[in-house]
Amino acid sequence: MQVADNTVVQFNYTLKSEEGDTLDTNVGNTPLAYLHGHKGMLEGIEAALTGKNEGDSFSITLAPEDAYGERKDEMIQRVPVKHLHGAKNWKAGMMATVHTEQGERQVTVAKVGKFMADIDMNHPLAGLTLIFDLEVVSVREATEEEIAHGHAHGEGGHHH
Structure with a gap:
């Protein structure tokens, strides 16, 4: 299944600085889950994931304005x-x-x-160009409840 609006996407990521230093990763832990198309993810990541399939791995580079903004x-x-x-x-x-x-x-x-x-009060990553290594672990249709709540439920997502 392809990543599209109203799908729940589980993915692994490694976040790196422009210099290649690892800043954060969830590799080896539960994949992160989000409801695609509901503004629950950085726009640049969501745009890059659109149309991808389970098992796809790729890297994207986001300028500050596409990530956490410029430092002010x-x-x-x-x-x-x-x-x-x-x-x-x-x-x-x-x-x-x-x-x-x-x-x-x-x-x-x-x-x-x-x-x-x-x-x-700037976001700690504001002003940085960031590199995301992404791996799509799974893609499924969202439930009516997830769409109504605006976020993914279950492992890697929100728990009520």
């Missing part, structure tokens, strides 16, 4: 340390959670003082 300097903000959640002692490079008007958000601590911290 205005996304670095100064906040009171007491607003950082997830640890007691903060150091630059650590991930924290902050409460915003849009809900909880994961941020990177850029610099920390006694009372204030500079946090980077």
Whole structure:
């Protein structure tokens, strides 16, 4: 079966930097599952998977604007340390959670003082050209419930 809208796709990936360094992979673990055509995946990956078949393996390169966007300097903000959640002692490079008007958000601590911290609200992969090695493990028709919920259920997908 071919990858098309309203199919559930399970795939393995290895994410690499432009320099070839592995940044993340799920190879050796449960394949990632998503509902194709429902904006549950990076657009560039979804476009590359369209029309592929079970067993296909290939690589794609995504520019920042097709992946996690360009880095924006205005996304670095100064906040009171007491607003950082997830640890007691903060150091630059650590991930924290902050409460915003849009809900909880994961941020990177850029610099920390006694009372204030500079946090980077850019996605950690923003500004990077990324290489994805993809392997389509399985493709199946989505159930009516998955289509109604807008995501894949079961192994590698969402569990209710």
